[in-house]
Amino acid sequence: MKKRNFTLRLGLILFALVLLAGCYSKKELVYLQDSEFNKEYPTSIKNRRPDYRVQVNDVLQIDVRNPDPTTTALFSKSSGNMVNGNVNPAYLYLSGYSVDDGGFISIPIVGKVKVDGLTVNEAETLVQTEIDKYLNNASVEVKLVSFKISVLGEVNNPGYHLIYNGQANILEALAMAGDITQFGSRDEVKLIRQTNDGSEVILLDLRDAGLMNSKYFFLLPNDVLYVEPSKEQVKRANLEPLGVVFSALTTLALFINAYVNLTQ
Structure with missing residues (x-):
């Protein structure tokens, strides 16, 4: 007995x-928690997307237009290759202007233009000034086509993702990656960011609504998010x-x- x-x-x-071992509380799973959030009125949170500055190895797409397409063609590469109605991302890289180790892009006829350290808008203004020396009534548009982020770890669809709208925040990146699995940690997500001096790593708590005030809420090109396994996992x-x-x-x-x- x-x-x-x-x-x-x-x-x-x-x-x-x-x-x-399999128990999870709501507090561990919910994003952006704040006791001030309520059903009666919206909570205002001020934040500003950081200005990204062009770096070595970035790829810029430059579109030059004016009434004479023959002359315009001398300055512009093809603006894209359509596949089933969508622009082929690989073609954007191949047809774009890569920033060399010295921080320059090389534009036909114009020559080398230093864009390293400029915002995309500043680079567009500079290229417009250079093109105006050769063309009248030209319109120049510059876009960053090397805006890529990577999401790894405990997410449903790990990998890299291309951003086409010029900005992305952490929640959008997680949406692209199929969200964090139930086994992923939400209070210690690693953000790895490239800088001129190398890389920086910071731990982010996705449960804290204060994250939306942080400069790390918006992602920059080549950012990497790594979601660690939770302690319960x-x-x-x-x-x-x-x-x-x-x-x-x-x-x-x-x-x-x-x-x-x-x-x-």
């Missing part, structure tokens, strides 16, 4: 451990081999109990 009680207790302990992973051991012990206890009953 005592052995049976021991076996039952051992099974109940194992069952309780499994339940505890780590505990669960650690419990798996422990569960095998408990299962083996339970089975052994049952065999011992059956053997004792047979020999009595």
Whole structure:
């Protein structure tokens, strides 16, 4: 009888451990939590997307237009290659102007123009000034086509994603990646950002509504988001081999109990 009680207790302990390993509270899963949010009126949060400055290895798409298409063609590469109604991203890179190690782009006839350190709007103004020296009534448009972000770790669709609208925030990036899985940590998401001096890493708490005030809420080209496994997931992973051991012990206890009953 005592052995049976021991076996039952051992099974109940194992069952309780499994339940505890899989428990999640709402507070651990909900994004942007703030006690000030309510149903009566909207909460205003002020933030400003940081101005991105062109860096070495960026790719710019330059579109030059004027009434004479033949003359315009001397300054512009093809503006895109349509595939099933969509622009082929690879073609945008191939037809764009890469920023070389010195921070210059090389435009036909105009020559080299230094754009490193400029915002995209400043680069557009500078290229417009240079083109005006050769064309009358020309219109210049400059876009950054190398805006790529990567989302890795505990998300449903990890990988890199291209941004076409000039800006993206963290929530949009997670949406592109299919959102964080139930096993992903929301309070310690790593943001890896490239700088002129190398890389910087910061931990972000997606549960905190104050994140929307942070300069890291909006992403910049080449940012990487890494979602770590949650502590509960780590505990669960650690419990798996422990569960095998408990299962083996339970089975052994049952065999011992059956053997004792047979020999009595």
